[in-house]
Amino acid sequence: AQKITQTQPGMFVQEKEAVTLDCTYDTSDPSYGLFWYKQPSSGEMIFLIYQGSYDQQNATEGRYSLNFQKARKSANLVISASQLGDSAMYFCAIGSSGSARQLTFGSGTQLTVLP
Amino acid sequence: GAVVSQHPSRVICKSGTSVKIECRSLDFQATTMFWYRQFPKKSLMLMATSNEGSKATYEQGVEKDKFLINHASLTLSTLTVTSAHPEDSSFYICSARDYRTGGIHTQYFGPGTRLTVL
Numbered sequence: 001a002q003k004i005t006q007t008q009p010g011m012f013v014q015e016k017e018a019v020t021l022d023c024t025y026d027t028s029d030p031s032y033g034l035f036w037y038k039q040p041s042s043g044e045m046i047f048l049i050y051q052g053s054y055d056q057q058n059a060t061e062g063r064y065s066l067n068f069q070k071a072r073k074s075a076n077l078v079i080s081a082s083q084l085g086d087s088a089m090y091f092c093a094i095g096s097s098g099s100a101r102q103l104t105f106g107s108g109t110q111l112t113v114l115p
Numbered sequence: 116g117a118v119v120s121q122h123p124s125r126v127i128c129k130s131g132t133s134v135k136i137e138c139r140s141l142d143f144q145a146t147t148m149f150w151y152r153q154f155p156k157k158s159l160m161l162m163a164t165s166n167e168g169s170k171a172t173y174e175q176g177v178e179k180d181k182f183l184i185n186h187a188s189l190t191l192s193t194l195t196v197t198s199a200h201p202e203d204s205s206f207y208i209c210s211a212r213d214y215r216t217g218g219i220h221t222q223y224f225g226p227g228t229r230l231t232v233l
Contacts, residue, residue: 018214037224042161042226043206043226043227043229044224044226044227045159045208045210045224045227047223047224091158091159096159101147101222102149102161102164102223103149103159103210104161104171105158105159105160106158107157107158108157108158110156
């Protein structure tokens with residue numbers, strides 16, 4: 001079984017500042033992937049970034065970076081230079097390397113960027 | 116990038132009726148699609164894994180007779196909510212895996228369907 005824990009139900013950040021959204025995970029799979037998705041009020045799930053369990057380097061995608069600490073089982077998302085359009089719900093998810101490869105999601109963090 | 120569509124985007128129905136939601140992969144083949152349910156301000160909960168040409172695999176606690184899933188082609192999966200009740204009102208989201216590129220992270224989400232049962 002896999003589990004994702006997001007302990008921050010809500011976060012506020014000033015525009016242009018950086019913010020870190022926390023995510024810890026638990027899995028018995030030796031190979032897995034960690035994902036971050038953004039869900040604006042429209043409901044669509046927007047893929048942000050992916051980190052494989054065997055990747056040596058932390059993943060980066062533009063203003064998004066994933067702080068992967070395997071020993072601590074954490075996969076925090078760092079958003080640099082926050083923009084008003086970043087206000088949304090953010091979900092961390094884990095997927096196994098098994099044949100089904102479905103995702104298990106955390107409870108989410110509502111990020112609000114203040115002008 | 117790959118696109119997944121859902122239809123309808125929004126549906127309102129009367130209690131006791133059945134509602135069909137379609138999930139299509141528009142430019143790739145998806146042998147596996149997933150159906151999630153999301154309550155307001157809550158996380159996505161996996162309902163079932165839909166496999167082309169075979170029966171869906173349902174998660175524990177999901178009634179297979181109530182939530183009928185059909186994956187008849189490599190680009191289409193349907194979720195039918197039978198005899199809908201107000202407690203079935205929710206946001207239903209599908210996702211599809213692109214097997215062309217393989218890998219764990221080639222999964223694309225549809226825009227979701229908001230179901231309201233009166």
